[in-house]
Amino acid sequence: xxxxxxxxxxxxxxxxxxxxxxxxxxxxxxxxxxxxxxxxxxxxxxxxxxxxxxxxxxxxxxxxxxxxxxxxxxxxxxxxxxxxxxxxxxxxxxxxxxxxxxxxxxxxxxxxxxxxxxxxxxxxxxxxxxxxxxxxxxxxxxxxxxxxxxxxxxxxxxxxxxxxxxxxxxxxxxxxxxxxxxxxxxxxxxxxxxxxxxx
Amino acid sequence: xxxxxxxxxxxxxxxxxxxxxxxxxxxxxxxxxxxxxxxxxxxxxxxxxxxxxxxxxxxxxxxxxxxxxxxxxxxxxxxxxxxxxxxxxxxxxxxxxxxxxxxxxxxxxxxxxxxxxxxxxxxxxxxxxxxxxxxxxxxxxxxxxxxxxxxxxxxxxxxxxxxxxxxxxxxxxxxxxxxxxxxxxxxxxxxxxxxxxxx
Numbered sequence: 330x331x332x333x334x335x336x337x338x339x340x341x342x343x344x345x346x347x348x349x350x351x352x353x354x355x356x357x358x359x360x361x362x363x364x365x366x367x368x369x370x371x372x373x374x375x376x377x378x379x380x381x382x383x384x385x386x387x388x389x390x391x392x393x394x395x396x397x398x399x400x401x402x403x404x405x406x407x408x409x410x411x412x413x414x415x416x417x418x419x420x421x422x423x424x425x426x427x428x429x430x431x432x433x434x435x436x437x438x439x440x441x442x443x444x445x446x447x448x449x450x451x452x453x454x455x456x457x458x459x460x461x462x463x464x465x466x467x468x469x470x471x472x473x474x475x476x477x478x479x480x481x482x483x484x485x486x487x488x489x490x491x492x493x494x495x496x497x498x499x500x501x502x503x504x505x506x507x508x509x510x511x512x513x514x515x516x517x518x519x520x521x522x523x524x525x526x527x528x
Numbered sequence: 529x530x531x532x533x534x535x536x537x538x539x540x541x542x543x544x545x546x547x548x549x550x551x552x553x554x555x556x557x558x559x560x561x562x563x564x565x566x567x568x569x570x571x572x573x574x575x576x577x578x579x580x581x582x583x584x585x586x587x588x589x590x591x592x593x594x595x596x597x598x599x600x601x602x603x604x605x606x607x608x609x610x611x612x613x614x615x616x617x618x619x620x621x622x623x624x625x626x627x628x629x630x631x632x633x634x635x636x637x638x639x640x641x642x643x644x645x646x647x648x649x650x651x652x653x654x655x656x657x658x659x660x661x662x663x664x665x666x667x668x669x670x671x672x673x674x675x676x677x678x679x680x681x682x683x684x685x686x687x688x689x690x691x692x693x694x695x696x697x698x699x700x701x702x703x704x705x706x707x708x709x710x711x712x713x714x715x716x717x718x719x720x721x722x723x724x725x726x727x
Contacts, residue, residue, distance in 0.1 A: 332591075333592050333594075333598075335578040335582050335593055338577065339574040342570060345571070346560075347555065348555075353547070355617065355620075357545050357546070359616070360545055360546050361578055362578060364579070366579055369575055372541040372544070372572075373575045375534070375538040375540075376541075376560060377569060377572050378538075379537070379538040380560060380568040392535065393532050394534055395532075417558070418558060421531060421554075425530070
């Protein structure tokens with residue numbers, strides 16, 4: 330006999346989450362037992378609510394509880410710019426910056442032939458359709474991750490979009506602010522030199 | 529605007545768990561969105577069930593869904609031995625060993641004057657009462673943690689119980705199996721030498 334059934338079920342549930350092994354799951358499950366009943370009920374409700382009430386925006390693909398999402402609905406945003414990102418979390422990161430006031434398009438992934446993910450498997454077709462339908466778009470900022478897949482995706486989209494006359498830009502690569510030249514990898518450093526600007 | 533409300537509530541709930549900060553909480557919350565609805569419902573149910581259906585055994589203090597717990601109820605167990613541990617997780621560790629067939633008593637803590645925790649604040653009184661009531665107990669194995677508090681608790685209980693004629697033993701200190709003499713700390717090594725046995 331090991332754990333009583335209710336706790337072993339809870340441990341199993343925690344173990345389904347990424348990065349949580351049996352020891353951590355047991356620790357979390359025991360912690361739940363020490364929490365107030367109200368807090369645990371809130372947690373359970375939050376789980377179900379998040380799963381049931383959230384969906385993806387039919388326009389930009391961002392995660393949302395209303396459709397279209399608040400960003401797409403917002404009349405104060407600059408509708409001439411669309412920033413293309415891989416993931417809803419990237420939208421949050423961009424929004425935290427508070428510098429960007431345009432719209433978004435979330436691809437939900439990147440092109441990766443090694444994993445059998447082509448442009449049709451991510452939100453590229455919906456982006457192209459959106460660019461055709463919304464004539465006011467003037468600039469497409471490609472903010473996919475600076476990885477091989479992200480670069481390939483940015484390159485692919487820019488080649489498709491450029492002929493239509495829309496300006497396509499790629500976010501800059503270089504040293505992170507607060508970083509150290511000494512510890513920068515060669516590729517980043519070479520990108521930083523390549524992208525140097527007059528001051 | 530940051531996350532839509534349902535997801536920010538879920539992130540808040542995850543952040544209440546120990547060792548989970550904002551970044552991990554966001555990662556877990558997004559993972560929940562990608563899980564099957566059924567799995568999420570099971571998770572929510574497991575949370576509520578664990579909180580509602582589990583309590584502590586009125587005899588030994590171990591966590592259980594039936595009272596008395598399965599170990600206390602089991603007629604095949606050796607009722608002449610009680611192993612005193614600090615935590616329900618320690619019972620699980622002992623059970624995994626499969627070598628021990630006696631009963632348990634879970635203290636839910638250790639005596640720690642620094643934190644204002646005295647013998648009355650942990651399950652010591654219930655242990656003493658149990659030893660008085662159950663006359664068949666012949667040995668009390670003190671398996672509190674090998675820390676200052678655990679040692680003090682073991683010492684305290686053994687002094688109280690010894691006059692009654694019950695044998696009190698302390699689990700051995702020494703090198704962990706598979707350990708390395710070179711990396712053992714001085715105190716462990718000195719305990720290992722002290723506890724040496726003829727072979």
